[in-house]
Amino acid sequence: MNRKLIVFALVIFCVVLWTHGEEARKGLRVFISVDMEGVSGVIHWDDVSETGRDYGLFRRLMTEEANAAIEGALAAGATDILVRDAHDTGRNILPDLLRPEARLIRDWSGGPLSMMEGIDKTFDAVVFIGYHARAGTPDAVLKHTMSLSLFDIVLNGVKMPEAGLNAAIAGYFGVPVVLIAGDAAVVKQAKEILGNVEGVVVKEGIGNAAMMLHPKKSQELIRAKTEEALKRLKEFKPYKPTPPYTLEIVFNDESMAAKVALIPGAVRTSERAVSFTSSDFMQLLKLWRLARS
Numbered sequence: 001m002n003r004k005l006i007v008f009a010l011v012i013f014c015v016v017l018w019t020h021g022e023e024a025r026k027g028l029r030v031f032i033s034v035d036m037e038g039v040s041g042v043i044h045w046d047d048v049s050e051t052g053r054d055y056g057l058f059r060r061l062m063t064e065e066a067n068a069a070i071e072g073a074l075a076a077g078a079t080d081i082l083v084r085d086a087h088d089t090g091r092n093i094l095p096d097l098l099r100p101e102a103r104l105i106r107d108w109s110g111g112p113l114s115m116m117e118g119i120d121k122t123f124d125a126v127v128f129i130g131y132h133a134r135a136g137t138p139d140a141v142l143k144h145t146m147s148l149s150l151f152d153i154v155l156n157g158v159k160m161p162e163a164g165l166n167a168a169i170a171g172y173f174g175v176p177v178v179l180i181a182g183d184a185a186v187v188k189q190a191k192e193i194l195g196n197v198e199g200v201v202v203k204e205g206i207g208n209a210a211m212m213l214h215p216k217k218s219q220e221l222i223r224a225k226t227e228e229a230l231k232r233l234k235e236f237k238p239y240k241p242t243p244p245y246t247l248e249i250v251f252n253d254e255s256m257a258a259k260v261a262l263i264p265g266a267v268r269t270s271e272r273a274v275s276f277t278s279s280d281f282m283q284l285l286k287l288w289r290l291a292r293s
Helices: 003-026 055-075 162-172 184-194 215-231 254-260 281-292
Strands: 028-034 078-085 102-105 125-131 150-155 177-183 198-206 209-212 245-251 267-270 273-278
Touching: 028 055, 055 078, 055 125, 055 177, 055 215, 125 162, 125 184, 125 215, 150 162, 162 177, 162 184, 162 281, 177 184, 177 215, 184 198, 198 215, 245 254, 245 281, 254 267, 254 273, 273 281
Parallel strands: 028 078, 028 125, 078 102, 125 177, 177 198
Antiparallel strands: 150 245, 198 209, 245 273, 267 273
């Protein structure tokens, strides 16, 4: 065989080995953001509040739904799993009951990533557990948008549930959302915004009430659907709104809009609304963080 051909073949062989080695070292990295209002069984604000009589029960169920997602990710071959406790205090998941294969982020850093704290471009997929619909959604369990002082957040003209904004944060890092679990309303909203996303409906709102799956059944579905979604990871694409980015914040009280309008770059769009525009999505998130403080 020609000497040059032999050398070329050896180079190609080494490149292939190096590439496979890099993939093996990287593995499958999964980021799981866990809220509480969308957990099976939850129906009242007392259920998700530290002062609620049954808060301890729903902390455990929140942890078990997170575990179900972890189990599904492990079954799909995940080698690194990061769980972000994304509800209220950020200190709800019971660390001792969480699967030991996962790392956990608790409390709030004050940074712009908020419910997505810890995400970066090295992750392969994002999973949302316990999520809820945006404020004002009919037949939605404990619907709200980030806080009870806000009515809407609108990104590039699209009304966002928390899942939508958090998906855009993941998309900024090039990471797709593959699954969302919560009530029927938030799964519908996520599909409208993200398109091809796996959904697990654990309950369906009926006015202020809801029809629930048994928690164990919900956990079984989350485990199975997480595994399934991650095994067809290539079918999902990151959610990336087109720049320039405009984020409009609609408050329940006009006095909040007046206060936020004092932030440099803010534009008052109505009595209760303020908007920010930037070609840098991270800069927009920092302004959003200031507006919420």
